[in-house]
Amino acid sequence: MRYQPLNLGRWVLWSATAIVFVVAPLMFTESFALTLLIQMGTMIIFALSYNMLLGQGGMLSFGHAVYSGLGAYITVHALNLVGKGAFYIPVPLLPLVGGLAGLVFGVLFGYVTTRRAGTTFAMISLGIGEMVYACVLMFPGFFGGEAGISTNRVVGQPYLGLSFGPAIQVYYLVALWCFVCIAAMFALTQTPLGRMANAVRDNPERAEFVGYNTQHVRFLQLVLSSFFAGVSGALSCINFEIVSAENVSAIRSGGVLLATFIGGVPFFFGPILGAIVFVFFVVALSGFTKAWLLYLGLFFVLMVVYAPGGMASLILMQFPLIRAGRWRELLVPYALAALAGLVALAGLIGLVEMVYRLSEQGASTVLTVLGVSYDARSALPWFAFAAVLAAGLAALRVAAGRVGERWGAIQLELQAKA
C-alpha cells in the first residue's frame, strides 16, 4: 500500500495555476491590466510570506515590510552597480539578491522578535518597523531619504532578446518567480519545520515537551519568511525602478496584514486571493475614487466580523454542498442576498462619494449617476441614498436569514446521512 498516492487533484491545481500565469496577460491586454497583474504577482509572494508567520506560526507581525523593503533597497543598489558595470548579475536573478538580503535581516531582527510569541512579538515587530523606517530617513546617503533611490532595470545587452524593458517581460519574470515561490512556500508547509510551526502556534507548551525549542522554531520560520518577503521586494524594485522609505513603512506592513486576512489566514491559498483583491482595491479602485481606502477598510472590518476565515473559508464552505449536489438549492437565496447587498452598497457609495466631494476644496459638488445630475449641497440626494442604503440593509438582513436557514437545514440533512 502506498501511503501517499499520486494526488491527481493537486497536479490539476498546480497546472491550472501555471496556465493562469501564462495566459493572464493575453486575456487582459491593456497596459493598465498588465501593471495590475505585475503588482498582484509581487503582492501574492509578500502575502504568502506574511502568512508563514501569521497563519502557520501564529505570529502577528506589524513590521513585515521591513524585510521586503530592505530586500528592495539592497536590490536597487545591486541593480545600480550592475548598471555601472561593477559586477554582473542577470536581472532575472536579482530577486535572489533581495531574498538573501531579506533573509540576513530576518536573522538579525528575528533573533530579537521571536524570543517571545503573542503580544510581545507583535509589539517588538512594530517597534522594529518604526526603527527601520526612522533609520531609512536618517541615512539618506544609502536610502535616498524621502525621495528614495531610483534605478534602471535595462542593463547590459539583451539576453535571448530579453531586455526587461517592456512591461510584458517584467510580467513573465514576476509570474515565474511568483509560481516558484508559491510552490516553495507550499512545500515548506509539508516539512517537519512547517508542521512544528503549526504545533508551536497551537500549543507551544506541548511542543517544548516533545523536544522542540519554540523560540528556535519561530526564528527559523521568520527567517524563511523574510527570504520570500525579500524576493517580493526585489520584484517590486525591478517593476517600479524606485525604492523609497514607503517600502519599509508601517503602511506597507499594515497592508500585507489586511491582504492576508481578507484572503484567509487559516488556508495556504487564502493570501493569494487576498493579494489579488487588495491590489485591485489599492491600484484599480484608487483610480476611480478618493474613498478607496475607506472602502478597503470597511471591507476588511466586514471580513473580520462576518468571515474571520477570509474569502478562502467562504469558498471552501461551498464544497460540501457541491459534492452533495445540493448547491442548486442555495442559488436563489444567494442571488437574493447578493442583490440586496448591491442595493445597500449603492446607497453607501452614494453617501460616501458626496461626503468626499464636499470635503474636497474647490471640487464641483455636482455628481452624475445614470445620467441624472444632482448637487451634494442639496438635501434630496442625501435622503434618497440613505433610503436606498436602509432598504438594502433591511433586504440583506432578510435575505441573509434565508441563506442561513437553508444552509443550516442542508447541513443537518447531510450530517444525518453521514
Added chain:
Amino acid sequence: MSDAIELQEVHKSFGTTKIIHGVSLAIHDGERHAIIGPNGAGKSTLFNLISGRYELSAGRILLHGADITNLRPFEINRQGLSRSFQVTNIFHNMTVFENIRCGVLWSAGYRYSFWHRVGGLQDVRLRAEEVMERIGLAKRRNLPAGTLTYAEQRALEIGVTIAGGASVILLDEPTSGMSRTETAQVVELVRSITQGRTLVMVEHDMGVVFGLADRISVLVYGEVLATGTPEEIRANPAVQEAYLGALHKETTHA
C-alpha cells in the same frame, strides 16, 4: 541498581509560599514509581520541577546521573524524559496521527528540517502507527484530536508522551476522570508501554497505584513522608495516619 532520577534536597516556593521543601528521592532505573499524597501536597509541582516547567528554588535533579537542574523542558526531553499532563495537553486542531507524529519527529532526528517532506518519512510514519496501535486509536487516525472523547484524548496524551521513545516517562494522573472500565484499560496500557522503561506517576486511584507501582512515595505538605514497596507503605503507621486513613474515610463517606 542505578538511578533514573535523583532529587537532592529540592526546594520550591512561590513568593513566600513554600510548596516543596527538601525533597530527596531516588527513582531506580526500570521501576514503576508512584507518588501519592493529599491534594495540595505538591505532587504536580514536583512533576513540573523534574520536567523543567518550573525552576527550582534550591536543590539538584539528576537524570541518569546527569545534572538537569533548571534546564528547559525541550532540553530535558531530548535527554530521554517525557511527561504527560493532568489536564489534557494535546494539539487539538491536528489529527490523531499528526499529534503522535509531533511526538516522534525530534527523536527520529528530523529536528527543524525544512528539506524533508514530512509525508515521505517512512520511519516516522511506522513509529506513529505503532504508537497509535498501542494506545488503541488506530481507527481514529484521521480525526482531529479535539473531536475525540475524553478517554480517547487521555490515551492520546499518553501516546504523544511515549511517541519519542523516552526512557523515563512521567504520567500525571493518567486515570483522572475515568470510569472503572476505562481506568482498567489505562492501567493495562501503562503497564505495557512502560515495559523496560522507568515510570513515575502521580495518581489518586489507590487501586491503580497498588496494582501498578513497584515502589511508592508519599508526599505530604511538600515533604516525602515515606518511600517503599506497596506492602511497606500499607504497613507504615505514619502514612496510615497522615494519608491513607484519611483518604479511606473520605472515600467511604463519599
